[in-house]
Amino acid sequence: MDMQIELERESEWAEAQKIEISVDLVAAAKQQLNFLAAVDRNRVLYDGPALQRAIYRYNAFWLPLLAKHSESHLVEGPLVVPLDCEWIWHCHRLNPIQYKSDCEDLYGRILDNSNVVSSTQGACSRQTEEIWRKLYPEEHYELDFAAAFEEDISEKMLGLEKSTAYDLVSAVKRQSPFFYQVSMPHMSHALFLVEALARYKGFLHLIRRNKEKSMRRFCVPTYDIDLMWHSHQLHPVSYCEDLIRVHGKVLEHDDMDSDRSEGQKLDVGFSGTTNQWEETFGKRYWRAGAMYRGATPSPVTHVPFSPKSKKIKDLLSSDGYQNIVHVPDVKFVEVLLEFVGVRGLPEGHKGRLSVLFSKSQPDLFFNAKQRLSIWSESGEKMVASFNCEPKGELLFELVSYCPSTLPIKRTPRVLGSVSLSLQEYLVPVSKLSDEKWLELVPSSGYASSESMCLRVGFSFTVPNPALYVLHMVRSRPFIKSSCLFPLPGRVQHAKSWTSVMNDDGTEVITLQMRSSKKEKMKDNFTPRKEVIGITASGETRTLAEFMENGWSLLGSRWSLQFQKSSRENSHLCMLIGDRVVNIFPGRKLCYEPKHHETQKKERDFVTAVEFSADSPYGEAVALINLKSGMVKIKEEPLLLTMVVLAFVLSDIMENKGFEGVAAMEDNVEADNSIKKESRFPAVDKESVTALPVESQIELNGDAVKGIEEVPSNSLSTASGCGSGCGSGCGNMVKSDGCGSGGGRGFGNMVKSSGCGGCGAGCGSGCGGGCGGGCGSMVKSTGCGGCGGGCGDGCGNMVKSSGCGGCGGGCGGCGGGAMVAGSRR
Incomplete structure (x- = not known):
């Protein structure tokens, strides 16, 4: 009997793979990811005057140009669409029913993307710009952001001869968070996308089976499937033809629902999709790296910054400092x-x-x-x-x-x-x-x-x-005022030295803060401080010096400058060199905690955020825990810099001899105020948790309510302590920080009545892809909850009563029995 069922399921999967799609969706998905990254570097297109201007340009200039081009090619090569117009066009096409209706009402046919390329593909736009200037002499081809903020185009919008009926402002707001969910590095891997394509065909097959059985079901995809679905819709003519061939009509993509709570449309839809998938194909519906990551982290700034320098990881040190610290790649x-x-x-x-x-x-x-x-x-x-x-x-x-x-x-x-x-x-x-x-x-x-x-x-x-994780361990006995706690079992060095250890306990360098003897000889002059390092090979180097105006690091490659408290600029200090790295109090961006924690807890941390042309709104490159002495670093070229920075900041905090201490405390409050006032709400329990929480149990190594640990040499029941971060399901995670690389730590256990979601737990790293630790567990009887999390520490256990879809979308296909859904 079991064999017969397995054969039937294999037959269903084989039938699903016969679905023909006339677009290379693997290539289209890679291009979509590149495009979304480019838009994310221009976040003014997400809201406000720039968005309004882009919508006006889309209706007044791009669609008419596209219509002319579709009748007779205006240029010899492909038409290159301006970035702002492409973003609006992108969001419009992701409602295929409405896009088809608007195009037919305004231009009598669907305006396709054939012979049109994105400006992010590197194609020469000279011919397109020439045609644009001839047709629209008073409008720049590229969006003039200055003009967008100065000019009120509401009257121009009302005066347009042709304008889409679709609410494009709302569409953009719904699609803006999608990039965060699919921005993990593995999403662009060829094998991941090939398997995602096969799962997308399975998704379409389920909906076809629902139609054949006259069953109306709101189907909700995982994010790998949704990425393929979006890529298909971005080719409107092919999408319509393919879906009519498979389903007899165009499948709508409904992304209106956002409530993930138990019993709501997304919860029920995802649970039903999961059960149907597993019964039909005999395969698990959840997918590593394709589940909901939680709410998009709050930005550290709303003002983009574009330095001329390259990213830190693209610059190699030429002064020999980079070779001082050696940590194995993991x-x-x-x-x-x-x-x-x-x-x-x-x-x-x-x-x-x-x-x-x-x-x-x-x-x-x-x-x-x-x-x-x-x-x-x-x-x-x-x-x-x-x-x-x-x-x-x-x-x-x-x-x-x-x-x-x-x-x-x-x-x-x-x-x-x-x-x-x-x-x-x-x-x-x-x-x-x-x-x-x-x-x-x-x-x-x-x-x-x-x-x-x-x-x-x-x-x-x-x-x-994985993230590089280092631990600073004081050799002297523990004192109450110290910011760095000595860890048990570590080798102790001479008095006042701090050992910097790798995760496996290997010492990579030792540091000491001392006063410069040369300056002590001068009368009426405050002795200068300097940081001395001894490498694993025994070499002694001066790594930082405190000068009159601040700290100089690594042979003046960096200068550390503190700023006065400001509610408008919430960073604590700046590392100034040939790059721009601001130091923010608390955990920011990918390290942002995924649930409520005390203000005091956040003051244990600082986050190093790099600003570059590739990351104008900032990229978190390191997290420093001033209390435990743990440093998590994303890029190898930053290892020594961040270790020295952590050592200097811990000394400042311990001695409280600089104005930076007050600045740190004030700026934490200022930063929280900015978050509340911004259009990006601060991440809290409600915005991250996929389901209503009935109880929360923090695991700190002790047995809690009958949940016991499983020692490696025994066989008792297990407490779910795990790690990780990044995409995944699960719920809330007690964390010590996260990052886009891996980390070390323990995670969480989640119990729910939904189906087997998946989740990233906590670890010493998280966010863009990583985390580490023992693992997390998701317990459910229906659909797969989701949520992100990160940190080191044991994490927690959450018992909940529902699931929370994974993101991806759905929408009724317009009557009949076909319904699909999308959740941002």
């Missing part, structure tokens, strides 16, 4: 794991079954044993999400907990075990998801008449570089 992958079923159990078996999973050789991210229930046995869908290094094996142990009337908990019995090689899938990267039966090796005394097998569903992201 990669990580996000893993989603579900135990679906079990068969071939020993005769007469009684007891509650679950699976213990661990790494055969623990790594920096995943070094503990966790327990997960089996869907077919418990009726509760649980999906584990964790980060680990892309090597070694995952070890699964099937355990049985015998029922007992005694108050004493009995030791579970291991029935059998099996391992899964990560290299088989990731070295080289060959497949990012799979589901199959694994044959268990029976433990002594548990042989059965047939093979004992465990059905496992799993998914990976493409391996990505």
Whole structure:
């Protein structure tokens, strides 16, 4: 019977893959990601006068030009669309029904993108600009941002002869957050996109089956599927033709709903889509790296900055300082794991079954044993999400907990075990998801008449570089006023020295703050301070000096300058050199905490934010925990700079001898005020949590409400402590910071009545792709909740009653039985 069901599911999947799509969606998706990144560097197009001006230009100039070009080619090569017009055109096309209707009402036909290229593709726009000047001599080809802010174009909009009926302002606001959800590095990987295309065809097949059964269902995609869906819609003629061939009508893309709470349209739709997908194809619907990441982090500034210099990672040091600190590169992958079923159990078996999973050789991210229930046995869908290094094996142990009337908990019995090689899938990267039966090796005394097998569903992201994580450890005894806590078990150096350790305990450099002897000899002059470093090879170097006007770092490559408190500019100080790096109090951007934490907690942190042409609104490149002495760094060229900065700032905080202390306290309050007043609301529990929270339990290494840790040498029940960050589902995470690389730490466990979402937990890094630690668990019986999170520390456990879709979209296809949905 099981074999027959599996054959039917394989047949359904094969039928789905026969769907013909007349567009190269893998290439189109890569281009869309590049375009969205370019728009995100010009965020004035998200709202305000620049958006209004772009909409006017789109209606008054671009659409008429496109209509003329579609009748007879105006240029020999392709037409190059201006960035602002393309952004409005992009959002308009993502409502294919309305776009088709507007084009036909205004121009009598659908205006397609054939023979039109994006300005982000590097095509020469000279011919297009010449045609533009002839047709519109009073309007610049490129948007004049200065004019956009000075001129009120409301009267011009009213005077337009032809204008779309679609509310483009609302459309832009709904689409603006999409880039954050798909901006992770793995999203543009060729294999990830190829598999996403196959899943998109599966999504279209489900909707086709619903129509055949006269079943009306609001289908909600994961973000990998939604990326493909968007890419398809951006080719309006092909999309209409393909969908009419598959469904008999154009499938609408409804992105109006944003409520992820239990029982709402997105919650019910995602749960139904998940159940239908898994029943139809026998594959897990969740996907590593394709789940909702949480709300977009609040910006540190609304004013873009475009320095002439290159990004830090593109500049190499020429003075020898860069070679002082050596830290090995480490990669990580996000893993989603579900135990679906079990068969071939020993005769007469009684007891509650679950699976213990661990790494055969623990790594920096995943070094503990966790327990997960089996869907077919418990009726509760649980999906584990964790980060680990892309090597070694995952070890699964099937355990049985015998029922007992005694108050004493009995030791579970291991029935059998099996391992899964990560290299088989990731070295080289060959497949990012799979589901199959694994044959268990029976433990002594548990042989059965047939093979004992465990059905496992799993998914990976493409391996990505992890964050560099360093720890500063004081050699002198702990004192109450110290900002840096000595860590137990570390090698202690001579008095007043600080050791900088790698995650594995290897010392990379030692630092000391001391007064310059040369300056002490001068009368009536405050002694200068300097930071001395001793490298692993024994070389002594002066790494920073305090001059009259501030600190000079690394041979004057950087100068550290503090500013007075300002409610208009919330950074604490600046690193000035051939780059621009501002130091902000608290956790910012990708390190931003995903739930409420105390003001006092935020004052333990500072975030280094780089401003460049590629990141005019700032990119978080390092996080410093002044209390614990942990430094998380994104780019290798910044290792020594950020370590020295952390050491200097910790000395300032400890001694309170600079005005920077007051500036830090004032600016935290000023920054919070700016967030509240901005159009980007501060991230809080409500905006991140996908479902209503009934209870929250913080795990700090102790057993809580019957949840126990699983030591590596025992077999008790597991507390869900895991790591990670980045895309994923889950809920709230207690975090110490995050970053776009990997990190180390422990994560979270989420219990919900929705289907198996997936989530990134916490770790020492998060956001754009990473995190680390033991893993997180999502427990659910319906759809997959989602949420992002990050940090180091153990995280927490959240019990909730719903799911919260993963993002992606849907909308009724206009009557009949076809409904699909999209959630931003």
